[in-house]
Amino acid sequence: MKIKVIVPITTKGFIEPTREEMVKFASKGTEIDVECLEYGTASIEFAYDEMLNAPGIIKVAERAEAEGYDGILIDCMGDPALDAVREKLNIPVVGPCRASMIYAADLAHRFSVITVLGPGCGEENLALLLGVRDKLASVRSVGIPVLALEDKGKLVSALIGESVKAIEEDGAHAIILGCTGMLGVNEDLSYALREKGYDIPVIYPVAVSIKYLETLVYLKLKQSKMTYMSPSEKERNIWEIMK
Amino acid sequence: MKIKVIVPITTKGFIEPTREEMVKFASKGTEIDVECLEYGTASIEFAYDEMLNAPGIIKVAERAEAEGYDGILIDCMGDPALDAVREKLNIPVVGPCRASMIYAADLAHRFSVITVLGPGCGEENLALLLGVRDKLASVRSVGIPVLALEDKGKLVSALIGESVKAIEEDGAHAIILGCTGMLGVNEDLSYALREKGYDIPVIYPVAVSIKYLETLVYLKLKQSKMTYMSPSEKERNIWEIMK
Amino acid sequence: MKIKVIVPITTKGFIEPTREEMVKFASKGTEIDVECLEYGTASIEFAYDEMLNAPGIIKVAERAEAEGYDGILIDCMGDPALDAVREKLNIPVVGPCRASMIYAADLAHRFSVITVLGPGCGEENLALLLGVRDKLASVRSVGIPVLALEDKGKLVSALIGESVKAIEEDGAHAIILGCTGMLGVNEDLSYALREKGYDIPVIYPVAVSIKYLETLVYLKLKQSKMTYMSPSEKERNIWEIMK
Amino acid sequence: MKIKVIVPITTKGFIEPTREEMVKFASKGTEIDVECLEYGTASIEFAYDEMLNAPGIIKVAERAEAEGYDGILIDCMGDPALDAVREKLNIPVVGPCRASMIYAADLAHRFSVITVLGPGCGEENLALLLGVRDKLASVRSVGIPVLALEDKGKLVSALIGESVKAIEEDGAHAIILGCTGMLGVNEDLSYALREKGYDIPVIYPVAVSIKYLETLVYLKLKQSKMTYMSPSEKERNIWEIMK
Amino acid sequence: MKIKVIVPITTKGFIEPTREEMVKFASKGTEIDVECLEYGTASIEFAYDEMLNAPGIIKVAERAEAEGYDGILIDCMGDPALDAVREKLNIPVVGPCRASMIYAADLAHRFSVITVLGPGCGEENLALLLGVRDKLASVRSVGIPVLALEDKGKLVSALIGESVKAIEEDGAHAIILGCTGMLGVNEDLSYALREKGYDIPVIYPVAVSIKYLETLVYLKLKQSKMTYMSPSEKERNIWEIMK
């Protein structure tokens, strides 16, 4: 099967590391193609960024379906433009926040998300829309912008600190890494928590999303076309400038 | 005070009728300016359309604030790009769906939304995000696309039919008109329902939104900047093509 | 339009300061008349007080409608007797707690109420009945009885303290003043919070309620008569002693 | 133990039949005293009636505690003035709606209330405040005013009809009689439902309330004085006319 | 009436103390018979233990009904096998956790459970299934295993400590003793809390359950047979080894 992973920002530097991680978890027969946006924002940390990147995400997704890809992964924990792409396409489309939350909802009584920045309203809203709000213990942040995540040592250290607070103060029994840019740190976090006596799931969105999407493709499942109705034809002149 | 009303689609034909209705309800000292998008979609009936129009909405809103407007009304019941615009701006920004739902939540035990097309997931999701999901009796639709709403007779008749079903079958005690393109039909609907013995609020989003926004401006209230944090600076090359 | 503001207690000293604040926010064409109760309790701090004042509130409201008033504002954050008055009258009736909560629900992810005394069950119950319980971060109190609120300095200082705790510990993104006797302190609180970096809405019930009621009257909206059914005739000898 | 049952209306005709039913279910050592109001309304079918009767209920309850009664039962399914009386008194105070709902919540997946008249918002609101809203399948009404309930044949027939609809259409697995004036009909309803194959609890508020109150008295339990804080002293001139 | 109390573990030492407490609260005409399991686990502190004891509980319960008992009390706060026994039997079956929670839900705005060990997921899940999750302030534990509860001094001291935290930090207005093995400590806890100014209900499951079950038997009420449908006949060879 052929999977298109959309890194929904304009920063090309995320393409290769993301592809490497994806390939690490994908099954043998799975072709992974990673692509970022031509026009949009350098990273996504606000609803503002999500909205500005939406048309670009849609464009890449539509082209991918036309080119015969079997599934789409929008590689950002804000699940930007997910509803729109699910409406337009007839192949399965996966958002890592939703994929991570459903796994966590099954494996633990309650989970926390450790994100990059900000008040966490976005993550809480996604949990609400997905229907698992009561399973969300808290959203915490490491206070590191997306484009500064490459300092793994600093990141892991901050993740451990916030995870322990989520467990001890907020009642979390599982941890979700809150940004798909947090690459290759899940095992260190998991190990550190076990050392502290917390043998709990650390959900790595990159890994979970690709396996979940593979399952959907494999089982010929996709989003409900009653929830995500195919848009009817009409004039959409945005494509004149988004070509 | 100066209000910018954004008709968040590319169909210019809605500008004048919308302006006329807005002016009808605005206070004397209020200047109303209505503007639609240069690039986007002809109407909004899907999440797909909302996402494609988001950058255009943001662009008009940012310019309006720079030009000294006191408040922004995004004139579509999907409240498209509302979160993004609320983040970026420091003047009050109102969405008619949210404005209508808060009024209905206070005035009635439960309310229904009568929209144009579709399964109503979007309206239900907005109620969920606003925190009033338990007050929503149902979402029903008249089965008329946005661009065919000018046939007032047909529209009123369909609205009455669906409103009565919402009341008798779904337990609605108030009705919200589900599209800002349903112009000038609220009194006919209200009268028809009273004739049937249903003396209940018919919430007209156009009217409610402009009064609500006037109140916010008047009382110097705006969206919380902790919920809607101002986006930090970063490269956003989308503006190169959205100029 | 003519508005009757009912100060639902027997303490005459609140009439004039309340009238002054109301007039400050009312539109030019609005006549404000403020009236308190002949029999009841000196202040309202318990359900016990609300119940003892209910017949008096109803009496003033019924007379006001008979005298041609266009709307009623029951000026207490417990919204005492609101359901009863909404049932009996055919003009809009507004309670400041509900009015404040709907505004806050739209403007912020979550809000707190800072009240005078007590455990806050009443405010939480009102949020539950209004359908916005999930938006309520907390109820805190300044520990000052209603009849001691005239010491503005002490009040403002306590409000700032509790608001900061509501923000930092409870996750509030907006603050509602929890007693209509907290007159003329909203700007000081708002300024102090902004100075601390919290640019969030401070909802002043007196101001919000009068504007909300004006809007209802202006748009010919009132409470749903399906939710608030008009009471049928029967013997009610309470009026023999409540004359 | 000595129990004061307050029939919270002015209709004396309910005193004796209520006393007879109460005595039927009370334990041997329990003295039951039933009293109605001097001033108030002839029956309770609206929030309007509840509010007008509240001071009278409080007055009887306060006197009963002073006279050494061990517990109070406010004999109306609207649980009128319950919060106020629970605040003021230091003996257990029971409302039949709450007592019935907690029993039904334990015994069945979901229950319906069959009331006398009206839209059922009041019963739904009580379920919400009690915390068992998700267990409430529906509120239905027999369309018979309180003062016409003495026609037992008509009442039973209507109760059977609405109960069957509650079971078959609304998913009820238990039925609560929705008015304490529905005296002596529970066995007939229960028998009729069993004949139709529905072996489910029919909750008779009069019976359940008296047993529940006896248990509270016997176990020295009463309402939490943190939830129902004792009202502080203040001027309450309402007592001048409520003597 | 004849009541069978099932101590759903294999530790015989709980039989006599439990019987003594039960008798203390039962009415005069009530015969109490206490029985533990032949095969199962020595105590219940995990879902694992509940599941291993389920067939034994069912066996004792079925025999009791056949022998003419009028009601069954499964004497463990996990309410183990309650649903199964309620399905199979046609006499009322009571679980102390549910019985305690419904009483607490009525008497207080919010309550906490103080249990023996562990994370409290089980208690929270029972509150969820019972429909009163929103009334649960917290689950706390004293950190004492069931089989070490006989040290009353240590237990009372730990209960006071955790109860005060539940009140002051979690907002509890009532306390439920979280293990039926916490025998004879409710009055000491209640007294200690009142001394600290907290006049709130301390729910003693043993006492509340027996009174609640007596009421059900007395009023001829039992679990809904629509919720708890009688199991149809089929091969169940488990009885070959559970004889």
Next chain:
Amino acid sequence: MKIKVIVPITTKGFIEPTREEMVKFASKGTEIDVECLEYGTASIEFAYDEMLNAPGIIKVAERAEAEGYDGILIDCMGDPALDAVREKLNIPVVGPCRASMIYAADLAHRFSVITVLGPGCGEENLALLLGVRDKLASVRSVGIPVLALEDKGKLVSALIGESVKAIEEDGAHAIILGCTGMLGVNEDLSYALREKGYDIPVIYPVAVSIKYLETLVYLKLKQSKMTYMSPSEKERNIWEIMK
């Protein structure tokens, strides 16, 4: 990897057809071993059956872990003994009801479960515990006992009928097959629904569960050991008869 599938009943006839279906969906490297119980009940249609089979399920699961299996699938939509097994084991344990519901929660706005018999309280309770209750449109049943499911024609026809009702009357946008004994009918149901214009996910628990479990094993994820704490040592004489 080696997976143990526990058919948690005593009917051997389900072993081979279940194995065949499992193998069909498993990855190449996955060894599937299917085993049923020695002592228990012939099928599971009641909580009564689940409880009677619990010790047998636990026994097989414990042995499987000891023998080096990598994951456990308890192949029944009641997810019987899931919590207990998750506590005891340190390898991932999957229940098909939870696995199916999390997939459906992501793919559709709301879903229905079409089960074999009964009122559906069990499925609703599982949705509640999993935290996705608000996504459950309804539980419907085909009225066919588990041991009569081999008549595929009759089953498919009944599934189509109930699915259409779930979609049109209950608002379902996805369908979950409600019994793991409904083998090999998912494609026929899916095809029939598409023919009627309903292009929605049909969740086949057997397929979804095995893929989900493979993912957990592959990603080294398992249930949180804070939610599912390992049971401490104690006397458990049940094993004397469950050998």
